[in-house]
Amino acid sequence: MIKNNLFGYLKRFKYRMTSPQRWKLTKEVYDFLGSEKCQISEEEKHVMRKFLARNIIHWINYPFVNEYMFRKVNVFYDNDLGLPYVLRDEKRLYFRKDTSPSNVASAYNYLCIEQDTRSPHSYWTFDIPFTKDDIAVDAGAAEGIWGLDIVENVKELYLFETEDKWIDALQATFAPWKDKVHIIKKFVSQKTDEKNVRLDDYFAEKGIYPSILKADVDGSEMVLTEGATNLLSTHLQHVILCTYHYENDYADLAEVMKKHGLKYCYSDGYMVTFYTLDGDFYSGDVSKIVRKGLIYGKR
Numbered sequence: 001m002i003k004n005n006l007f008g009y010l011k012r013f014k015y016r017m018t019s020p021q022r023w024k025l026t027k028e029v030y031d032f033l034g035s036e037k038c039q040i041s042e043e044e045k046h047v048m049r050k051f052l053a054r055n056i057i058h059w060i061n062y063p064f065v066n067e068y069m070f071r072k073v074n075v076f077y078d079n080d081l082g083l084p085y086v087l088r089d090e091k092r093l094y095f096r097k098d099t100s101p102s103n104v105a106s107a108y109n110y111l112c113i114e115q116d117t118r119s120p121h122s123y124w125t126f127d128i129p130f131t132k133d134d135i136a137v138d139a140g141a142a143e144g145i146w147g148l149d150i151v152e153n154v155k156e157l158y159l160f161e162t163e164d165k166w167i168d169a170l171q172a173t174f175a176p177w178k179d180k181v182h183i184i185k186k187f188v189s190q191k192t193d194e195k196n197v198r199l200d201d202y203f204a205e206k207g208i209y210p211s212i213l214k215a216d217v218d219g220s221e222m223v224l225t226e227g228a229t230n231l232l233s234t235h236l237q238h239v240i241l242c243t244y245h246y247e248n249d250y251a252d253l254a255e256v257m258k259k260h261g262l263k264y265c266y267s268d269g270y271m272v273t274f275y276t277l278d279g280d281f282y283s284g285d286v287s288k289i290v291r292k293g294l295i296y297g298k299r
Helices: 006-018 020-033 042-052 063-069 101-115 145-153 164-173 199-206 221-226 229-235 249-259
Strands: 076-078 083-088 091-094 135-139 156-160 181-184 212-215 238-242 263-266 294-298
Touching: 020 042, 042 063, 063 101, 076 091, 083 101, 083 145, 083 164, 091 145, 091 164, 101 145, 135 145, 145 156, 164 181, 199 229, 221 229, 221 238, 221 249, 238 249, 249 263, 249 294
Parallel strands: 135 156, 135 212, 156 181, 212 238
Antiparallel strands: 076 083, 083 091, 238 294, 263 294
Protein backbone atom coordinates (compact mmCIF):
# COMPACT_ATOMS: atom_id res chain seq x y z
CA MET A 1 0.00 0.00 0.00
CA ILE A 2 2.68 2.50 1.03
CA LYS A 3 5.64 2.87 -1.30
CA ASN A 4 8.66 0.85 -0.39
CA ASN A 5 11.04 3.56 0.76
CA LEU A 6 12.46 4.57 4.11
CA PHE A 7 10.19 7.58 4.59
CA GLY A 8 7.06 5.59 3.84
CA TYR A 9 8.22 2.74 6.05
CA LEU A 10 8.84 5.05 9.01
CA LYS A 11 5.46 6.74 8.64
CA ARG A 12 3.71 3.41 8.42
CA PHE A 13 5.54 2.14 11.52
CA LYS A 14 4.62 5.28 13.46
CA TYR A 15 0.95 5.05 12.51
CA ARG A 16 0.70 1.39 13.41
CA MET A 17 2.32 1.97 16.81
CA THR A 18 0.60 5.20 17.87
CA SER A 19 -2.78 5.04 16.12
CA PRO A 20 -3.63 1.38 15.45
CA GLN A 21 -7.37 2.04 14.99
CA ARG A 22 -6.82 4.83 12.51
CA TRP A 23 -4.13 2.88 10.72
CA LYS A 24 -6.50 -0.07 10.32
CA LEU A 25 -9.26 2.22 9.07
CA THR A 26 -6.85 3.92 6.66
CA LYS A 27 -6.17 0.59 5.00
CA GLU A 28 -9.86 -0.36 4.96
CA VAL A 29 -10.92 2.90 3.29
CA TYR A 30 -7.99 2.67 0.87
CA ASP A 31 -9.13 -0.82 -0.14
CA PHE A 32 -12.78 0.27 -0.39
CA LEU A 33 -11.88 3.15 -2.71
CA GLY A 34 -10.15 0.65 -4.98
CA SER A 35 -13.08 -1.77 -5.07
CA GLU A 36 -15.99 -2.09 -7.47
CA LYS A 37 -18.34 -1.42 -4.56
CA CYS A 38 -17.20 2.22 -4.47
CA GLN A 39 -19.33 4.39 -6.77
CA ILE A 40 -17.10 7.46 -6.57
CA SER A 41 -15.60 8.71 -9.81
CA GLU A 42 -12.27 7.20 -10.87
CA GLU A 43 -10.56 10.58 -10.55
CA GLU A 44 -11.82 11.05 -6.97
CA LYS A 45 -10.78 7.52 -6.04
CA HIS A 46 -7.31 8.04 -7.41
CA VAL A 47 -6.71 11.32 -5.57
CA MET A 48 -7.94 10.02 -2.22
CA ARG A 49 -6.10 6.69 -2.52
CA LYS A 50 -2.88 8.49 -3.38
CA PHE A 51 -3.23 10.61 -0.23
CA LEU A 52 -4.06 7.61 1.96
CA ALA A 53 -1.09 5.71 0.59
CA ARG A 54 1.21 8.09 2.48
CA ASN A 55 -0.97 9.56 5.25
CA ILE A 56 -3.09 8.33 8.10
CA ILE A 57 -6.78 8.92 7.54
CA HIS A 58 -8.39 12.30 8.30
CA TRP A 59 -11.91 13.61 7.90
CA ILE A 60 -10.60 15.29 4.74
CA ASN A 61 -8.19 13.26 2.63
CA TYR A 62 -6.72 15.36 -0.17
CA PRO A 63 -3.13 16.49 -0.85
CA PHE A 64 -3.71 20.15 0.09
CA VAL A 65 -4.26 19.06 3.71
CA ASN A 66 -0.51 18.73 4.19
CA GLU A 67 -0.07 22.43 3.41
CA TYR A 68 -1.67 23.16 6.79
CA MET A 69 -0.80 20.22 9.05
CA PHE A 70 2.49 21.62 10.34
CA ARG A 71 2.04 25.26 9.40
CA LYS A 72 3.18 27.71 12.05
CA VAL A 73 0.36 29.79 13.50
CA ASN A 74 0.95 32.84 15.67
CA VAL A 75 -1.27 32.58 18.74
CA PHE A 76 -1.85 35.66 20.86
CA TYR A 77 -3.38 36.14 24.29
CA ASP A 78 -5.81 38.82 25.39
CA ASN A 79 -4.91 39.47 29.03
CA ASP A 80 -8.00 41.58 29.68
CA LEU A 81 -10.40 38.85 28.51
CA GLY A 82 -8.28 35.84 29.39
CA LEU A 83 -8.75 34.39 25.90
CA PRO A 84 -6.36 33.21 23.18
CA TYR A 85 -6.83 34.37 19.61
CA VAL A 86 -5.36 34.30 16.11
CA LEU A 87 -5.44 36.98 13.45
CA ARG A 88 -7.54 36.19 10.39
CA ASP A 89 -7.31 38.89 7.74
CA GLU A 90 -6.27 41.28 10.52
CA LYS A 91 -9.40 40.42 12.54
CA ARG A 92 -9.23 38.65 15.88
CA LEU A 93 -10.70 35.15 16.01
CA TYR A 94 -10.94 34.14 19.67
CA PHE A 95 -10.90 30.62 21.06
CA ARG A 96 -12.14 29.08 24.28
CA LYS A 97 -10.48 30.09 27.51
CA ASP A 98 -9.17 26.62 28.33
CA THR A 99 -7.39 26.09 24.98
CA SER A 100 -3.59 25.88 24.97
CA PRO A 101 -1.61 27.78 22.30
CA SER A 102 -0.64 24.53 20.58
CA ASN A 103 -4.26 23.40 20.48
CA VAL A 104 -5.37 26.79 19.18
CA ALA A 105 -2.82 26.49 16.38
CA SER A 106 -3.94 22.96 15.53
CA ALA A 107 -7.62 23.93 15.65
CA TYR A 108 -7.09 26.96 13.45
CA ASN A 109 -5.12 24.98 10.89
CA TYR A 110 -7.92 22.44 10.73
CA LEU A 111 -10.49 25.20 10.31
CA CYS A 112 -8.41 26.48 7.41
CA ILE A 113 -8.35 22.98 5.91
CA GLU A 114 -12.14 22.84 6.16
CA GLN A 115 -12.59 26.24 4.53
CA ASP A 116 -9.98 25.87 1.80
CA THR A 117 -11.86 26.03 -1.51
CA ARG A 118 -10.45 22.57 -2.36
CA SER A 119 -12.18 21.07 0.68
CA PRO A 120 -15.50 19.15 0.69
CA HIS A 121 -16.37 21.13 3.83
CA SER A 122 -15.75 24.61 2.41
CA TYR A 123 -18.64 27.05 2.59
CA TRP A 124 -16.79 29.01 -0.08
CA THR A 125 -17.40 26.27 -2.64
CA PHE A 126 -20.64 28.05 -3.45
CA ASP A 127 -20.84 31.45 -5.08
CA ILE A 128 -23.00 33.48 -2.70
CA PRO A 129 -23.05 37.20 -3.58
CA PHE A 130 -23.26 38.68 -0.08
CA THR A 131 -24.81 42.16 -0.01
CA LYS A 132 -25.35 44.91 2.55
CA ASP A 133 -29.05 43.98 2.62
CA ASP A 134 -28.47 40.35 3.60
CA ILE A 135 -29.38 38.97 7.00
CA ALA A 136 -27.33 35.83 7.66
CA VAL A 137 -27.84 33.02 10.15
CA ASP A 138 -25.04 30.78 11.43
CA ALA A 139 -26.55 27.82 13.29
CA GLY A 140 -23.89 25.97 15.25
CA ALA A 141 -21.47 28.86 15.13
CA ALA A 142 -18.76 27.37 17.41
CA GLU A 143 -15.74 29.70 17.04
CA GLY A 144 -17.52 31.76 14.37
CA ILE A 145 -14.99 31.61 11.54
CA TRP A 146 -17.64 31.76 8.78
CA GLY A 147 -19.41 34.66 10.47
CA LEU A 148 -16.14 36.54 10.87
CA ASP A 149 -15.41 36.10 7.15
CA ILE A 150 -18.77 37.59 6.11
CA VAL A 151 -19.62 40.03 8.92
CA GLU A 152 -18.54 43.14 7.03
CA ASN A 153 -20.52 42.11 3.93
CA VAL A 154 -23.97 41.66 5.48
CA LYS A 155 -26.54 43.82 7.20
CA GLU A 156 -27.01 41.60 10.26
CA LEU A 157 -25.64 38.30 11.54
CA TYR A 158 -27.37 35.89 13.92
CA LEU A 159 -25.18 33.28 15.63
CA PHE A 160 -26.83 30.31 17.35
CA GLU A 161 -24.50 28.53 19.79
CA THR A 162 -25.17 26.78 23.11
CA GLU A 163 -21.75 26.04 24.59
CA ASP A 164 -20.85 28.57 27.30
CA LYS A 165 -17.13 28.54 26.52
CA TRP A 166 -17.81 29.41 22.89
CA ILE A 167 -20.22 32.19 23.88
CA ASP A 168 -17.40 34.07 25.63
CA ALA A 169 -15.15 33.67 22.61
CA LEU A 170 -17.89 34.73 20.17
CA GLN A 171 -18.64 37.85 22.17
CA ALA A 172 -14.96 38.78 22.05
CA THR A 173 -14.58 38.04 18.32
CA PHE A 174 -17.63 40.04 17.29
CA ALA A 175 -17.29 42.93 19.74
CA PRO A 176 -16.28 45.33 16.91
CA TRP A 177 -19.63 44.58 15.22
CA LYS A 178 -21.81 44.21 18.32
CA ASP A 179 -24.49 46.49 16.86
CA LYS A 180 -25.27 44.04 14.07
CA VAL A 181 -24.22 40.66 15.46
CA HIS A 182 -26.62 38.77 17.70
CA ILE A 183 -25.58 35.71 19.71
CA ILE A 184 -28.40 33.37 20.72
CA LYS A 185 -27.74 30.63 23.26
CA LYS A 186 -30.35 28.10 22.12
CA PHE A 187 -30.51 24.90 20.11
CA VAL A 188 -32.14 25.29 16.72
CA SER A 189 -34.95 22.77 16.70
CA GLN A 190 -38.44 21.77 15.57
CA LYS A 191 -39.85 23.15 18.84
CA THR A 192 -39.59 26.34 20.87
CA ASP A 193 -39.08 26.22 24.62
CA GLU A 194 -36.59 27.38 27.26
CA LYS A 195 -33.57 25.70 25.59
CA ASN A 196 -34.72 25.30 21.99
CA VAL A 197 -36.05 27.52 19.27
CA ARG A 198 -37.66 27.11 15.87
CA LEU A 199 -36.05 29.49 13.43
CA ASP A 200 -39.50 30.29 12.04
CA ASP A 201 -40.69 31.35 15.50
CA TYR A 202 -37.59 33.32 16.37
CA PHE A 203 -37.57 35.48 13.25
CA ALA A 204 -41.35 35.82 12.90
CA GLU A 205 -41.48 37.28 16.41
CA LYS A 206 -38.89 39.86 15.40
CA GLY A 207 -40.48 40.54 12.02
CA ILE A 208 -37.11 39.82 10.40
CA TYR A 209 -36.54 37.34 7.59
CA PRO A 210 -32.99 36.16 6.89
CA SER A 211 -31.81 35.51 3.35
CA ILE A 212 -28.80 33.27 4.11
CA LEU A 213 -28.53 30.23 6.36
CA LYS A 214 -25.50 28.09 7.15
CA ALA A 215 -25.88 25.18 9.58
CA ASP A 216 -23.44 22.74 11.15
CA VAL A 217 -25.41 21.41 14.11
CA ASP A 218 -23.91 17.99 14.82
CA GLY A 219 -26.47 15.91 12.99
CA SER A 220 -29.53 18.01 13.82
CA GLU A 221 -29.74 19.55 10.36
CA MET A 222 -32.97 17.69 9.55
CA VAL A 223 -34.50 18.80 12.86
CA LEU A 224 -33.50 22.38 12.09
CA THR A 225 -35.31 22.26 8.74
CA GLU A 226 -38.49 21.04 10.45
CA GLY A 227 -38.51 24.26 12.46
CA ALA A 228 -37.70 26.50 9.50
CA THR A 229 -40.30 25.53 6.90
CA ASN A 230 -41.55 29.08 6.37
CA LEU A 231 -38.05 30.49 5.97
CA LEU A 232 -37.05 27.70 3.60
CA SER A 233 -40.14 27.95 1.42
CA THR A 234 -40.37 31.74 1.26
CA HIS A 235 -37.47 33.83 2.49
CA LEU A 236 -34.10 32.10 2.39
CA GLN A 237 -32.20 32.64 -0.85
CA HIS A 238 -29.08 30.64 0.02
CA VAL A 239 -28.85 27.61 2.33
CA ILE A 240 -25.75 25.60 3.27
CA LEU A 241 -26.25 22.47 5.38
CA CYS A 242 -23.75 19.84 6.51
CA THR A 243 -24.45 16.34 5.19
CA TYR A 244 -21.67 14.25 6.73
CA HIS A 245 -22.98 13.57 10.24
CA TYR A 246 -25.34 10.73 9.25
CA GLU A 247 -25.16 8.30 6.36
CA ASN A 248 -28.42 9.39 4.73
CA ASP A 249 -28.21 13.13 5.39
CA TYR A 250 -27.18 14.02 1.83
CA ALA A 251 -30.24 12.28 0.39
CA ASP A 252 -32.68 13.39 3.10
CA LEU A 253 -31.60 17.02 2.91
CA ALA A 254 -31.83 16.94 -0.89
CA GLU A 255 -35.51 16.04 -0.46
CA VAL A 256 -35.91 19.03 1.85
CA MET A 257 -34.41 21.32 -0.79
CA LYS A 258 -36.75 19.96 -3.46
CA LYS A 259 -39.76 20.24 -1.17
CA HIS A 260 -39.12 23.95 -0.62
CA GLY A 261 -38.39 24.78 -4.24
CA LEU A 262 -34.63 25.24 -3.88
CA LYS A 263 -32.21 24.23 -6.60
CA TYR A 264 -29.39 22.30 -4.97
CA CYS A 265 -25.92 20.84 -5.46
CA TYR A 266 -23.25 19.25 -3.29
CA SER A 267 -19.74 20.36 -2.48
CA ASP A 268 -16.99 18.63 -4.43
CA GLY A 269 -15.18 15.69 -2.90
CA TYR A 270 -15.91 13.45 0.07
CA MET A 271 -15.33 13.36 3.81
CA VAL A 272 -14.65 10.28 5.93
CA THR A 273 -16.67 10.46 9.15
CA PHE A 274 -14.70 8.05 11.31
CA TYR A 275 -16.03 9.19 14.68
CA THR A 276 -19.67 8.77 15.67
CA LEU A 277 -21.65 11.67 17.12
CA ASP A 278 -21.11 10.06 20.53
CA GLY A 279 -17.35 10.40 20.07
CA ASP A 280 -16.72 6.69 19.51
CA PHE A 281 -14.33 5.46 16.85
CA TYR A 282 -16.24 3.98 13.92
CA SER A 283 -16.13 0.25 13.36
CA GLY A 284 -18.23 -1.26 10.62
CA ASP A 285 -18.85 -0.99 6.90
CA VAL A 286 -16.49 1.76 5.70
CA SER A 287 -18.66 2.40 2.63
CA LYS A 288 -21.13 4.08 5.00
CA ILE A 289 -18.69 6.72 6.28
CA VAL A 290 -17.40 8.11 2.97
CA ARG A 291 -19.89 10.96 2.62
CA LYS A 292 -20.62 14.24 0.91
CA GLY A 293 -19.72 17.22 3.10
CA LEU A 294 -22.24 19.95 2.24
CA ILE A 295 -25.42 20.58 0.34
CA TYR A 296 -26.23 24.03 -1.03
CA GLY A 297 -29.69 25.28 -1.93
CA LYS A 298 -30.47 28.39 -3.94
CA ARG A 299 -33.79 30.01 -4.73
